[in-house]
Amino acid sequence: MKNVALLFGVVAITLVGCKNGEKTEASSEDMTETVDSTVVDSHNSETSLDWAGVYEGTTPCADCDGIKTVVELKDDKTYILSQTYLSDYEDKKAEIGETGTFTWDETGSKITLNIKNGTLKFKVGENQLTMLDLDGNVVTGDLADFYILKKTVE
CATH class of the missing domain: 2.40.128.640 (Lipocalin)
Incomplete structure (x- = not known):
């Protein structure tokens, strides 16, 4: 029974870790869009x-x-x-x-x-x-x- 509980715990941590990675990727995409829309300085x-x-x-x-x-x-x-x-x-x-x-x-x-x-x-x-x-x-x-x-x- 201890082995099943341990296995269940590892699977839960892995799933939570994957979900956090998805949030990070979404944040990176949001940041890329922000950088791409930067206004170019036209002073010369x-x-x-x-x-x-x-x-x-x-x-x-x-x-x-x-x-x-x-x-x-x-x-x-x-x-x-x-x-x-x-x-x-x-x-x-x-x-x-x-x-x-x-x-x-x-x-x-x-x-x-x-x-x-x-x-x-x-x-x-x-x-x-x-x-x-x-x-x-x-x-x-x-x-x-x-x-x-x-x-x-x-």
Whole structure:
């Protein structure tokens, strides 16, 4: 009789344990549905920053002392670009200026200026533009800080 009671007890515990497992699975499914319905944050540089304005800095140059770069971004997605090649030699001094339009990438964090000879890409940050390489990546290394244009105070 003791064996029957012991067997009955083990079966009862097993059934109760299985029932608790079912509740846990239901809770996991409920949690999955909650996670899937999470709202995606749509804040980015385009929508959250006061990006319109004038940015300047001196970017590196292979055969001159630097390139003074000034970019003015306007609310209507047009720009004015001025690049002055700095050199001690008169024959190496040059200034390039142009205007055009720019576009935002799908993430709203980078812009592409459509210039005469191709494109210039920048990452838009709080009061700064970071010039990107040809592939659209942030320049790294010792000269990385020289590719940052700071917003001027108007």
